[in-house]
Amino acid sequence: MAKTILTVDDSGSLRAMVAFSLKAAGYQVVEAVDGQDGLSKAKEKTVDLVLTDQNMPIMDGLTLIRQLRGLGSYQKVPILMLTTESSDEMKAKGKAAGANGWLVKPFDPKRLIEVVQKVIG
Amino acid sequence: MNIIPVQALKQLLTGVSGHGNQHLSEVEADLQQTALLLGEAIETLSASFNAIHAAVAAQQLALDELLAAQGVQAEAAQPLRQLREEIGAQVGAAITAMQFQDMTSQLIGRMLKRIDGLRDLLAPLENGQTAMPHADEHEALSLLLHNMHERVRDKSQALNGGLRQSVKQQHMASGDVELF
Numbered sequence: 001m002a003k004t005i006l007t008v009d010d011s012g013s014l015r016a017m018v019a020f021s022l023k024a025a026g027y028q029v030v031e032a033v034d035g036q037d038g039l040s041k042a043k044e045k046t047v048d049l050v051l052t053d054q055n056m057p058i059m060d061g062l063t064l065i066r067q068l069r070g071l072g073s074y075q076k077v078p079i080l081m082l083t084t085e086s087s088d089e090m091k092a093k094g095k096a097a098g099a100n101g102w103l104v105k106p107f108d109p110k111r112l113i114e115v116v117q118k119v120i121g
Numbered sequence: 122m123n124i125i126p127v128q129a130l131k132q133l134l135t136g137v138s139g140h141g142n143q144h145l146s147e148v149e150a151d152l153q154q155t156a157l158l159l160g161e162a163i164e165t166l167s168a169s170f171n172a173i174h175a176a177v178a179a180q181q182l183a184l185d186e187l188l189a190a191q192g193v194q195a196e197a198a199q200p201l202r203q204l205r206e207e208i209g210a211q212v213g214a215a216i217t218a219m220q221f222q223d224m225t226s227q228l229i230g231r232m233l234k235r236i237d238g239l240r241d242l243l244a245p246l247e248n249g250q251t252a253m254p255h256a257d258e259h260e261a262l263s264l265l266l267h268n269m270h271e272r273v274r275d276k277s278q279a280l281n282g283g284l285r286q287s288v289k290q291q292h293m294a295s296g297d298v299e300l301f
């Protein structure tokens with residue numbers, strides 16, 4: 001059965017490209033438009049991996065990660081940040097919040113799939 | 122020493138504020154139009170990209186079936202395999218490049234916030250007109266400039282503090298990956 005990945009980003013075009021790349025590699029994709037939407041969709045169905053942006057309206061990526069890590073079902077689910085942010089300070093905040101990795105935009109689809117496969121197979 | 126009359130200075134500052142606001146509105150409108158055009162462009166590009174990809178995938182499938190039906194040797198089909206790999210690489214490059222809109226919209230959003238802040242920053246120049254006491258010209262002038270300087274400085278600091286730079290990319294090559 002195909003693994004499910006939740007992609008959270010307020011940019012519709014970015015979500016579409018992430019979904020295109022993941023689906024082409026055989027993954028199921030659930031999309032969310034911001035952290036709040038992501039949290040809501042994550043609660044509906046536990047996914048195998050969360051790929052989230054940082055800067056979003058309503059709820060940002062770091063807050064989403066902290067909220068997810070507070071849920072019993074998401075304590076061990078891999079969470080990757082996919083963001084334009086590239087500073088060491090932000091990466092440290094992501095790691096402290098519970099992120100398992102940091103991908104700086106723009107992403108290369110081949111590289112994205114390699115990372116996803118490494119994290120969830 | 123000649124001192125500029127306070128009333129004339131107020132008029133000058135009000136003029137600076139008015140013209141500044143007018144130009145900021147023009148820049149704001151241009152940026153909003155740019156964001157609109159970029160948004161429409163990425164929608165069209167994405168739709169065309171998906172349609173081309175679907176067509177190429179169908180074509181490749183049809184070719185595979187044709188080659189199998191004709192009993193074509195694997196070696197003879199090698200050029201087609203190379204073309205398929207080349208198409209795959211170009212699709213990947215296109216996906217990376219099409220992420221421009223996500224970054225430009227963040228940059229434009231930051232510029233629009235700065236314009237709002239600049240408009241707010243110019244306001245003390247205009248507002249100074251009503252805040253002035255009619256006292257000695259020199260004393261009044263000093264007070265006017267001192268008050269304006271402080272308000273402009275405070276608003277400028279607040280503006281800088283509220284506008285963090287989240288997009289530092291200078292080109293469209295793919296970014297770093299780090300697993301913790």
